[in-house]
Amino acid sequence: MxxxxxxxxxxxxxxxxxxxxxxxxxxxxxxxxxxxxxxxxxxxxxxxxxxxxxxxxxxxxxxxxxxxxxxxxxxxxxxxxxxxxxxxxxxxxxxxxxxxxxxxxxxxxxxxxxPGWLERAERAWAELPEPGHRASTVVPIWRRPWMVLGRDTFAGDVLSRLGVDHLYAGHSDRYPRVPLDELRAAAPDLVVLPDEPYRFTSDDGPEAFPGLSCALVSGRHLTWYGPSLAEAPRVLSEALRAARR
Structure with missing residues (x-):
């Protein structure tokens, strides 16, 4: 039936x-x-x-x-x-x-x-150019305590496809708690700071990583799977490039 x-x-x-x-x-x-x-x-x-x-x-x-x-x-x-x-x-x-x-x-x-947006999203990710120089990153998702992306996450896969590899991808936890001193000592090429679940802003986040490049990115484009996927490669790539200049 x-x-x-x-x-x-x-x-x-x-x-x-x-x-x-x-x-x-x-x-x-x-x-x-x-x-x-x-x-x-x-x-x-x-x-x-x-x-x-x-x-x-x-x-x-x-x-x-x-x-x-x-x-x-x-x-x-x-x-x-x-x-x-x-x-x-x-x-x-x-x-x-x-x-x-x-x-x-x-x-x-x-x-x-x-829907058309789903066709466009699938095309946008299928047609990504091969990334040139790959960058390393840590991706805090919370502070007090500091938590970062770990293994097996959608956001981590998004970044990897854009040529950015997060340093805790092999951690046993998916969202490990990592002391700030350890995050700084990891010396990533850049720190990716999304605006969700913790709302990192220009005044709340980058100051914790003196001397490191920080990319403030849209959490909706980094972690959501839905209509935002159609524009996520462009939006995120622009934010990552701007932080590395």
Missing amino acids: PRQATTRVVSLVPSLTETVAVTAPGVLVGATDWCVHPAGLDVVRVGGTKNPAVDRIVALAPDLVIANEEENRAADVDALRAAGLEVLVTEVREVPQAFPELSRVLAACGAPAR
Whole structure:
């Protein structure tokens, strides 16, 4: 029997919220407090990505809840399924994984066709020129305490494809805590400072790395898989080049 078209969706992942909202308008009925794209999205807010209000989601009676294996807790996914809701859980650790996962999400949400932005995104990443000189980096994602990208992360794969290798890619943890003195002593070619999850700014972050080049980058382009993927290679490459001049 063919699957009934999905008409009510709750998203627990900011990048997937944007994906569904711009591709299948009117389908979303709920999203997290962190789902800020597209601007002006008018849906019921269901709490955070790590602490969604399960009872509020159940009350919305969605046909589908979309989640991510890293962004959301397994306990919350299990609670939603126990309440009788269908939950689609994505897993994206590398750029090539993003495209079939996004297609899967959109098909489950009843999108009639593969959107143009997804075609452009796949092309943009497939047509990247071979990077010349590769640069080394550390990528803080938090301070107090300092935490950085470690092994097996989507953001790390994004940077690698742009010719920037982060020095903790072989760490046993995915987001290790590393003392600031150790980060400085690693002497990377540049320090990449995204504006999420910690909001690094020109006044909050670069001062911790005197003598090192710092690139302030958009966290949405570095860590989100969704419509931002189409412009991420250009936006990130420009920010990285500017920092290394």
